[in-house]
Amino acid sequence: MSLVSEPKQGGCALPEITRERGQRQVFCGLAGIVWLHRKIQDAFFLVVGSRTCAHLLQSAAGVMIFAEPRFATAILQERDLAGMADCNQELDRVVADVLERRPDIKTLFLVGSCPSEVIKLDLGKAAERLSERYSDRVQVIDYSASGLETTFTQGEDACLGALVPRLPALPSIERSLLVLGTLPDVVEDQFRRLFEALEIGPVHFLPPRQASELPPVGPGTSVLLAQPFLGETARALHKRGAALLSAPYPFGVEGTLAWLKAAAAAWGVTPERVDEVAAPAVARARRGLEHYREQLAGKRIYFMPDSQLEIPLARFLQRELGMELVEVASPFIDRQLMEPELALLPEGVRVTEGQDLETQLDRVRAARPDLTVCGLGLANPLEAEGLRTKWSIELVFSPVHGFDQAADLAELFARPLTRGALLQV
Amino acid sequence: MQLTLWSYEGPPHIGAMRVAASMKGVHLVLHAPQGDTYSDLLFTMIERRDSRPPVTYTTFQARELGADTAELVKDTIQACYDRFSPEVLLIGESCTAELIQDQPGALAQGMGLPIPVLPLELPAYTRKESWGANETFYQLVRGLLHERRPAPGESRPPRPEGQRPRANLLGPISLGFRCRDDVTEITRLLDMIGVDVNVVAPLGAAPADLLRLPEADFNICLYPETADQTCLWLERMFGQPTVKTVPLGIGATRDFIAEVGRVAGIDTGSIPMPDWSRMPWYSRSVDSTYLTGKRVFIFGDATHAVAAARVASEELGFTVVGLGTYAREFAREVRAAAKQYGVEPLITDDYLEVEARVAEAHPELVLGTQMERHIAKRLGVPCAVISAPVHVQDFPARYAPQMGFEGANVLFDTWVHPLMMGLEEHLITMFREDFEFNDASTPSHLGHGASPGRAPEAAASAQPEETPAAAAGDPAAMAWAPEAEQELKKIPFFVRGKAKRNTERYATERGIQTITVETLYDAKAHFGR
Numbered sequence: 001m002s003l004v005s006e007p008k009q010g011g012c013a014l015p016e017i018t019r020e021r022g023q024r025q026v027f028c029g030l031a032g033i034v035w036l037h038r039k040i041q042d043a044f045f046l047v048v049g050s051r052t053c054a055h056l057l058q059s060a061a062g063v064m065i066f067a068e069p070r071f072a073t074a075i076l077q078e079r080d081l082a083g084m085a086d087c088n089q090e091l092d093r094v095v096a097d098v099l100e101r102r103p104d105i106k107t108l109f110l111v112g113s114c115p116s117e118v119i120k121l122d123l124g125k126a127a128e129r130l131s132e133r134y135s136d137r138v139q140v141i142d143y144s145a146s147g148l149e150t151t152f153t154q155g156e157d158a159c160l161g162a163l164v165p166r167l168p169a170l171p172s173i174e175r176s177l178l179v180l181g182t183l184p185d186v187v188e189d190q191f192r193r194l195f196e197a198l199e200i201g202p203v204h205f206l207p208p209r210q211a212s213e214l215p216p217v218g219p220g221t222s223v224l225l226a227q228p229f230l231g232e233t234a235r236a237l238h239k240r241g242a243a244l245l246s247a248p249y250p251f252g253v254e255g256t257l258a259w260l261k262a263a264a265a266a267w268g269v270t271p272e273r274v275d276e277v278a279a280p281a282v283a284r285a286r287r288g289l290e291h292y293r294e295q296l297a298g299k300r301i302y303f304m305p306d307s308q309l310e311i312p313l314a315r316f317l318q319r320e321l322g323m324e325l326v327e328v329a330s331p332f333i334d335r336q337l338m339e340p341e342l343a344l345l346p347e348g349v350r351v352t353e354g355q356d357l358e359t360q361l362d363r364v365r366a367a368r369p370d371l372t373v374c375g376l377g378l379a380n381p382l383e384a385e386g387l388r389t390k391w392s393i394e395l396v397f398s399p400v401h402g403f404d405q406a407a408d409l410a411e412l413f414a415r416p417l418t419r420g421a422l423l424q425v
Numbered sequence: 426m427q428l429t430l431w432s433y434e435g436p437p438h439i440g441a442m443r444v445a446a447s448m449k450g451v452h453l454v455l456h457a458p459q460g461d462t463y464s465d466l467l468f469t470m471i472e473r474r475d476s477r478p479p480v481t482y483t484t485f486q487a488r489e490l491g492a493d494t495a496e497l498v499k500d501t502i503q504a505c506y507d508r509f510s511p512e513v514l515l516i517g518e519s520c521t522a523e524l525i526q527d528q529p530g531a532l533a534q535g536m537g538l539p540i541p542v543l544p545l546e547l548p549a550y551t552r553k554e555s556w557g558a559n560e561t562f563y564q565l566v567r568g569l570l571h572e573r574r575p576a577p578g579e580s581r582p583p584r585p586e587g588q589r590p591r592a593n594l595l596g597p598i599s600l601g602f603r604c605r606d607d608v609t610e611i612t613r614l615l616d617m618i619g620v621d622v623n624v625v626a627p628l629g630a631a632p633a634d635l636l637r638l639p640e641a642d643f644n645i646c647l648y649p650e651t652a653d654q655t656c657l658w659l660e661r662m663f664g665q666p667t668v669k670t671v672p673l674g675i676g677a678t679r680d681f682i683a684e685v686g687r688v689a690g691i692d693t694g695s696i697p698m699p700d701w702s703r704m705p706w707y708s709r710s711v712d713s714t715y716l717t718g719k720r721v722f723i724f725g726d727a728t729h730a731v732a733a734a735r736v737a738s739e740e741l742g743f744t745v746v747g748l749g750t751y752a753r754e755f756a757r758e759v760r761a762a763a764k765q766y767g768v769e770p771l772i773t774d775d776y777l778e779v780e781a782r783v784a785e786a787h788p789e790l791v792l793g794t795q796m797e798r799h800i801a802k803r804l805g806v807p808c809a810v811i812s813a814p815v816h817v818q819d820f821p822a823r824y825a826p827q828m829g830f831e832g833a834n835v836l837f838d839t840w841v842h843p844l845m846m847g848l849e850e851h852l853i854t855m856f857r858e859d860f861e862f863n864d865a866s867t868p869s870h871l872g873h874g875a876s877p878g879r880a881p882e883a884a885a886s887a888q889p890e891e892t893p894a895a896a897a898g899d900p901a902a903m904a905w906a907p908e909a910e911q912e913l914k915k916i917p918f919f920v921r922g923k924a925k926r927n928t929e930r931y932a933t934e935r936g937i938q939t940i941t942v943e944t945l946y947d948a949k950a951h952f953g954r
Contacts (some may be wrong), residue, residue, distance in 0.1 A: 023481060148459070148485075268892075
C-alpha cells in the first residue's frame with residue numbers, strides 16, 4: 001500500500017507512472033486458457049492445481065462452453081501433498097486419461113498453478129518425460145500461469161514463451177514477419193490480406209491455429225506485436241535472433257496504420273504505399289468512428305487495471321474519439337513495449353501500475369467518471385452506485401484489432417452510455 | 426490427482442464466502458494469492474449482487490513469498506478493520522495459503538481487535554464448497570453463542586401463555602437455489618399455521634440476530650447442506666428441537682406442517698390446503714395423463730434430488746430412472762431414496778460419469794443442476810434445473826420459490842414446460858416420417874430458436890449401442906435387416922436404445938442371425954413395456 005512515483009524519464013515527455021501495491025482485483029494467468037484453447041485447435045491445456053483453479057476456469061469461461069472444452073484440471077489432493085501418492089505417477093495417469101479421451105490432441109500443455117509452484121512440482125521434468133513417452137503423437141510443453149507469477153494476460157505470454165524454444169529455425173538467408181499474440185481468426189485473415197497487398201511476407205502468426213505447425217524464427221525474423229502483454233515472449237524471440245519492431249498497437253485507425261508502417265519500414269515499403277493500400281479500410285473505419293465520436297467526445301473514462309490493454313485503448317479513445325482520460329491503470333507496464341503508446345498519451349494523465357483496490361475505488365467514486373472499465377467482480381457494484389461500466393473481459397474476447405473492427409471497439413464503450421440514456425427504470 | 430473438466434463445487438473457502446456474503450456486519454479476510462479474487466464475480470454476476478461481497482484478500486505474489494507474508498496478513502486485516510468496521514471478522518485461507526502455513530487465524534487473534542475474530546479451518550485438499558459453508562455457519566454460531574449456552578441439565582423455560590411458537594429458519598444462503606423466495610414462502614406458510622419466524626440465517630442475518638437464535642422454540646433445518654451441523658449443536662446446547670422435513674413438493678409440505686405442529690405443540694390437522702395450491706389438481710386433470718411413466722433422471726444436491734424424486738414419482742406420476750448427488754456428505758440419504766425407487770444411486774462429482782449415466786438411462790426428462798442442463802442439451806433431452814450449482818438464470822426476477830404450496834406450483838410448471846404436450850406427442854408418434862415433425866423437433870410452445878440441438882455426434886456418443894452388434898458381443902453372429910433398421914428408427918429416440926438392446930438380446934437368446942421386422946415385434950411382445 002505504498003506509493004512510489006518514478007521520476008520522468010529523461011528526454012522524451014512520457015507520462016509519469018505511479019506504482020501502487022495492495023489488494024489486486026485481477027485474474028491469474030490461468031484465465032488465458034479460455035481463449036488460447038479455442039485458438040490453438042490441436043492443443044489441450046491441463047492445469048496441475050487445486051479445486052480453486054478448476055473453479056476459476058469454470059467461472060471465467062462461464063459454463064457457456066457447450067462443446068467439451070480442451071482444458072481440464074488435475075486437482076491435487078491430500079494424498080498428493082502428503083507424499084502418499086507420487087505426484088509424477090499420478091500426473092502420468094491423468095495425462096494418459098486425457099490423451100485416451102482425446103486422441104486428436106497433438107500438443108499438451110502442462111500448466112503450473114499457485115499450489116504446484118509452492119510444492120515445487122517440477123512440470124518441466126514431467127513434460128520431458130511425457131514427451132518421450134508420447135513422442136510418436138504428442139508434444140508435451142509446460143508453463144506456469146500461477147497467480148504468484150502471472151496476472152491475467154501474462155498467462156498467454158508464459159504459454160507462448162514456452163513455445164519459443166520449439167520454433168523451427170528460419171534459414172539464415174530468409175526473412176519473415178512474425179505477428180505475435182492471439183488474434184481472432186477473422187482479424188488474422190484481414191491482416192494477412194493487408195500484408196499481402198503490401199508485399200510483406202512471408203507472414204506467420206504466433207500462436208498458430210495448430211500447435212503442430214509452429215512458425216519458424218531466426219535472424220531474418222521481424223516480430224510485430226499485436227498484443228501489448230507479450231514482453232517475455234518477445235524477448236525470447238529476440239534471443240533467437242529476431243528483431244523486434246517498435247510500434248503502437250493495432251487499435252483504431254492511427255494505431256493500425258502506425259503498426260503496419262513499422263512492418264512496411266522493415267520491408268522497405270514506403271509509408272505512402274501503406275496509406276494507399278489501406279485507404280479503403282481507413283475510410284470505412286473513419287466513417288464508422290464518426291458516429292461514436294459524437295457520443296463519446298468529452299466523456300470521462302477511468303481504466304481499472306486488468307488486461308494490459310488499458311494504455312493502447314486509452315490512447316485510441318482519447319485521440320480518435322475525443323474522450324477524456326481520468327486515470328489509466330494497468331496491472332503491469334512493460335516500459336520497452338509500451339513506450340510508443342505512452343508517448344501518445346496526453347500530458348498530465350495519471351498512469352498507474354499495480355493496484356490498491358480500495359484506495360483506487362475511492363478515487364473512482366471521487367472522480368465519478370462517465371465510464372469505468374473494470375472486471376466482472378466490480379461492474380455491478382459500481383453500476384449500483386450510479387456509475388456506468390464496461391466489462392474489461394469483453395475487450396479481450398472480442399475482435400477489436402485493425403481497421404474493420406475500430407468502430408466495433410468504439411461501440412463497446414458507447415453501448416453502456418447508450419443504454420444508460422435509454423433506460424427509464 | 427483427480428481429473429476434472431467441470432466441477433460441481435468450488436473449494437471450501439467459497440462456502441465461507443457465501444456465508445459472509447449472506448450476512449450483514451460480517452467480513453471475511455482471505456489469505457489467498459493474486460487471482461483468487463475471481464470468486465467475487467460469482468456474487469456480482471450470477472446473483473446480480475449490487476455490492477461487492479464482504480471479502481478482503483491478501484493477494485500475495487511470488488515477491489511476497491520471499492519476504493514476510495505474515496506481515497501482509499496483519500496489514501490486510503488491520504486495513505480491512507479500519508475501512509469496513511465489521512462486527513465479526515472471519516479469517517480463512519485458500520488452497521495456496523494453506524500450503525505456506527502462515528496461520529492467519531492465530532495472527533488475527535493476536536492482534537487484539539475489539540470484535541470477535543473467528544479463524545476458519547477450510548481444508549482445501551480434502552473438502553469442498555458446501556462443506557465450507559456448513560462449517561463456517563457452524564463456527565460462526567458456535568463462536569458467538571458458546572459462552573451463552575445454559576448449564577447442562579438446565580431446562581428451557583416454557584413458552585409464555587398466549588405467545589405464538591417461534592422458529593428459526595436455518596440454511597438459506599447466498600448462491601443457493603431459490604433461497605430468497607423459499608424464505609418468503611415458508612414464512613408465509615408458518616404464519617398460516619400460527620408460527621412466527623424468529624431469525625432467518627445466514628441469509629440476511631446480522632451477528633446480533635445470531636445472538637437471538639436461542640430465543641426460538643425450535644429450528645427448521647431448511648437446507649441441511651448448510652445448516653445441519655448448526656441445528657445439531659443448537660439442539661444439544663440449547664435444547665431446541667430440529668424440524669428436518671424439507672417442504673419441497675405437496676406431500677413433503679404436508680409432512681412439514683405436521684412435524685412443525687408436533688414440535689410446536691399446535692394442532693395442524695384442521696388447517697385446510699390454501700386455495701392457491703393448484704399443483705394437485707393440475708396433476709390430476711386429464712390433460713396430464715401423458716405425463717404418466719415419463720422417464721426422469723435426477724441429479725443435484727442431496728436434499729433437492731431426494732425431494733425431486735418424491736415429487737416426480739408420487740405427485741407427477743413419472744418413473745425415476747436415475748437418482749444421484751455430487752455431495753458425498755449426504756450420500757446416505759440419496760442411497761436410501763434410490764433403493765426405494767429401485768435404481769442404482771449415483772454418488773459422484775465426476776461430470777463425465779454423470780453424462781454417461783444419463784445417456785445410458787435414456788430419460789425423457791432430466792432434473793439436475795446447470796451441469797445436467799448442458800448434458801441434457803448435448804443429448805437432446807428436455808431438462809429443468811432443481812439445484813445448485815447455479816447460473817444467472819436461476820435467479821429469476823419474479824417470485825419463484827421451490828418450497829411450500831407455491832413452490833409445488835412452480836415445480837409443476839417448470840418440470841412440465843420443457844416436455845412435448847400430450848396430443849402433440851401422440852401425433853409425433855403417429856407421423857414419425859413427417860420431415861418437419863419428428864422426434865428431434867422442439868415442442869411447439871418452445872419455438873424453433875430453442876432447438877434441443879440433437880447434433881449427430883452428440884446423439885452418437887450418447888447411444889454407442891446404435892452401432893449394430895456393439896451390445897451383442899459377437900458382431901459376426903447377428904445383423905439387422907434394412908427394413909428392421911428402418912422400423913427401429915420409428916421408435917421414439919428415448920426408448921430406441923432399449924428396444925434395440927432388447928431385440929438383440931431376444932435374437933441372441935434364440936440364435937437368430939438376421940433381425941427382421943418380425944423379430945423386432947416378437948421382442949416387443951416378449952418384453953412388453
